[in-house]
Amino acid sequence: MIQKLTHENFQKARSYLMTYGRDLEQELFRFHFENGDPVKVISILKQYQGENGGFKNMGEGHSAIPNSMDTSMAFQYLSEVAATTKEDVVQKGIKYIIDTYDSERECWHARPDQQSSGWSDNPCAELAGFLYEFRELVPQYFIKDVTDTAQASMSTIHTSKEERQFYFLEALSLLRLAIRIDEPFKSIILAQLNKDILEIIETDSSKWTTTYCAKPFFFANSPESPLFLPIKEYVIRSLENEINSQAEDGHFILNWNADEEGAILWKSIWTMDVLKALKNHELIDFQ
Structure with missing residues (x-):
């Protein structure tokens, strides 16, 4: 059974963006999830x-x-x-x-x-x-x-x-x-x-969280992507990995080192990017 982001953890991601995210990601969240x-x-x-x-x-x-x-x-x-x-x-x-x-x-x-x-x-x-x-x-x-x-x-x-x-x-x-x-x-x-x-793409799932690499869903952030079918299994598994490695405060973790200022910026960008992909692949439980 394919794993989904729970409603509770979706709300954690939202809270993270609205508290620590950039104005741009906050408005993109409203656009994609709240009819912004x-x-x-x-x-x-x-x-x-x-x-x-x-x-x-x-x-x-x-x-x-x-x-x-x-x-x-x-x-x-x-x-x-x-x-x-x-x-x-x-x-x-x-x-x-x-x-x-x-x-x-x-x-x-x-x-x-x-x-x-x-x-x-x-x-x-x-x-x-x-x-x-x-x-x-x-x-x-x-x-x-x-x-x-x-x-x-x-x-x-x-x-x-x-x-x-x-x-x-x-x-x-x-x-x-x-x-x-x-x-x-x-x-x-x-x-x-x-x-x-x-x-x-990186097909070794052990590297998705720890190594700067091409996560499969980068190339198919929705089922409509022209590259989705050949890598479908890897795409779904990489999104499940994002769900399982979500930080306690709600952001989706970076797999590269960034300085303090860069990390704040990229956590905002990355969390929004992952949420969009999860939504497109119907991997969020909104109930």
Whole structure:
């Protein structure tokens, strides 16, 4: 029998977020579980947007300077609440993505203090995906150029046991591109990910709690994920692991070391991410 998060422990997670979580995760919780208003989520995201349209202090890039990593995270949330091209925050964000593309090196640089030598799927593939999602705001020639570069990068896609902990972030970015891009590129990416998925995810359950790794549900946070069926057993088991390892105060534990400030931020992000996945897979007892 598949295990579910009990109503009591769901309430613990809610209490943790409402006490210690960021304003963003608190509003996302209301959106997903309490019929919250997506406009409020969008309004909070505006507070993380710089004057140039990029986002900062989302957890991945830089706390004070807008950057590509935080911008990609912000657009995950904008997509989640079905923001449209009519939103000012989306328009400014897409303009930032276009303006910061390095046409000479054919890439976006992940962080302000890191100059990439060329295309890296994390975050480039993901950012390209958001250009497709909000393509009304993007010149056609620009989408074509970026797509050509992304397609060329597929020839170098690879996985290995030794590099799995680094590669899975690239693979996640490719997945986020695949669900947004047109055919035939969509099928090309998904075919490659399906071929490699058991090498990408960590299948050893003993590592899910103690080692920074690709937990299976990352690649199928709902049954509708195009990668769900091949790894269904691992996805459910990894979510059961989250349930069993939930902290007493209600948060879902991190499997990597973070400094005190980073831990506070990521516990908020992570707890909300796990709750969304549990909800999508109907693994929460709301009674």
